[in-house]
Amino acid sequence: MAVTKKNKFDKIINIRNKKASHEFEFLDTYTAGIVLSGTEIKSVREGKVSLTEAYCYFQREELYIKQMHIAPYSMAASYNHEAVRERKLLLNKRELEKIETKFSEKGLSIIPIRIFINDKGLAKIEIAVARGKKLHDKREDIKEKDVKRELSKMKF
Structure with a gap:
């Protein structure tokens, strides 16, 4: 009988900003890396992150995220991190240029x-x-969700 080796990242972390889809209309999405310290990544793996007030901005042609709350790691003694600080996002240069040109338009945000x-x-x-x-x-989005919910109830 073969024993399957478990991956050490079996716990799936998927923290969503639920408020964002209600407040904003998404035009383009990108996936970026984040520069984190040792205790920050441990807190992220525990799922102790809040994105509700977070936003992104450009500084010297680099993209940063601000107001993202990562709770201090409980097992760290004195070398813990700040809960809310600026963190650099890692993207390709072409992606950064695309985002920056779109961001320069009036009324657009990066969230x-x-x-x-x-x-x-x-x-x-x-x-x-x-x-x-x-x-x-x-209001229209809320009405659409209510209609979908009622239709799904009628099917059962």
Whole structure:
């Protein structure tokens, strides 16, 4: 009988920014790496991340994320990290140029959608170039969700 070797990254981390899909209309999405310290990646693997207030901005042709909360690692003694700080995002130069040209348009924002651990065990973040929704657009989305919910109830 063959024993399958378990991957050390079996626990799936997929933290979503649920508020973002309600507040914004996504135009383009990109997957980026994040520069994290040792205790930060351990907290991400435990799932202690909040993306609700986070946003991205450009500084000297590099993309940074601000207001992303990663809780301090509980097992770290004195070498723990700050919970909220700026973190650099890793993208190709071509992708950065595309995002920067779109970002320069009026009314567009760069927001994080979700953070996850890939197959290699690296933390990745999915970001979107987005436009804020108006109040009537939000109401239409809520109506569509209610109709879908009612239809699914009728099928059963």
